[in-house]
Amino acid sequence: MPLCPDDKQLLDESAGGFDCPACGRHFGSQLRCPECAEPLEVLKACGAVDYFCRQHGLISRSRVIVA
Ligand SMILES: [Zn+2]
Ligand SMILES: [Zn+2]
Incomplete structure (x- = not known):
């Protein structure tokens, strides 16, 4: 699982991508x-x-x- 670029929290996998449990940002599933x-x-x-x-x-x- 990747980390949030803002707060380095482990992202939760969600439908169509990843969610950050700390800041609530949603990221697409594309990993770079x-x-x-x-x-x-x-x-x-x-x-x-x-x-x-x-x-x-x-x-x-x-x-x-993550983007
Ligand atoms: Zn975050
Ligand atoms: Zn490379």
Whole structure:
């Protein structure tokens, strides 16, 4: 799960995107690389979710950009 860019709270997954429980902002489901802003692939394995950029490899969830 990505973090809110404003307050770094863990976002809740909601219909069509993510909600921040702290500030109430809603974000779309598009997750982007902090380096190149390209959409990330979401890899789900063994209950864990990883975010992958084709150029920059695995991106930790705390660095994922939500838009
Ligand atoms: Zn927030
Ligand atoms: Zn990248």
